Amino acid sequence: MLFWGFLSHSETSNLIRGLMLRLFSSFARGVPGTGLLFMRLVAGIASVARAVAMLCSGPKLGPAILQVLTAGAGLLLLAGLWTPIAGALLAVLYIWDIFLHPGDRWTNILLGTLCAALVLLGPGAWSVDARLFGWKRIDIRDRH
Numbered sequence: 001m002l003f004w005g006f007l008s009h010s011e012t013s014n015l016i017r018g019l020m021l022r023l024f025s026s027f028a029r030g031v032p033g034t035g036l037l038f039m040r041l042v043a044g045i046a047s048v049a050r051a052v053a054m055l056c057s058g059p060k061l062g063p064a065i066l067q068v069l070t071a072g073a074g075l076l077l078l079a080g081l082w083t084p085i086a087g088a089l090l091a092v093l094y095i096w097d098i099f100l101h102p103g104d105r106w107t108n109i110l111l112g113t114l115c116a117a118l119v120l121l122g123p124g125a126w127s128v129d130a131r132l133f134g135w136k137r138i139d140i141r142d143r144h
Contacts (some may be wrong), residue, residue, distance in 0.1 A: 027122060027123065027124060027125045027127070027129070027130040027134045028121075028122065028124050028125060029124075029125040032124070033124040033125040033126060034124075034126075035124075036118070036121060036122065036123060036124030036126075036127075037080075037124050037126045037127075039114060039117065039118055039121075040077050040078065040080055040083070040118060040123060040124070040127070041078065042114065043074070043077055043087075043090065043111060043114045043115050043118060044074045044075065044076075044077035044078030045074070045078065046074075046111055047070055047071065047073065047074030047077065047090055047111065047115075048070075048071050048074040048075060048078070050070070051067040051068070051070040051071035051074065052071060054067045055067050055068070055071070066093060066096075066097075069089065069093065070090065070093050073086040073087075073089045073090045073093070074086075074090065077090065077115070077118065079127070079128050080123040080124070080126070080127020080128050080129050080130070081127070081128040081129060081132075082129070083118060083119070083122065083123035083127065083129050084119050084122075087115040087116065087118040087119035088115075088116075088119050090111070090112070090115040091112045091113075091115040091116040091119065094108045094109075094111050094112030094115065095108070095112050098112075
């Protein structure tokens with residue numbers, strides 16, 4: 001229901017749920033889901049560790065903001081929450097970092113590619129996204 005041009009809470013949550021279901025046809029389980037979990041863990045831990053290391057070196061305000069964004073998106077990736085948004089943000093930040101720091105190109109290419117793959121593949125079954133937005137199964141019992 002529209003209220004002064006804004007969607008109500010239930011319609012907004014249905015819109016977000018529908019968008020997430022359209023992004024991923026399924027949340028992979030089993031061995032593929034475990035592989036996606038490992039990919040998320042590697043990308044998330046590496047992103048947070050690099051951002052914290054850069055922040056501890058005392059950067060200026062501009063690079064510090066980028067590192068805080070990197071750490072936040074890395075934490076979201078670790079949890080598997082808003083995986084497409086966090087992965088896309090990290091991929092863009094790593095591509096941008098290739099041009100800012102050309103000496104450390106290959107690590108940025110590797111992490112950017114890993115994050116882009118997670119955007120395309122999804123978070124897997126062991127994620128907050130799967131719990132919030134995954135397909136629900138309803139078993140209907142017979143009345144006999």
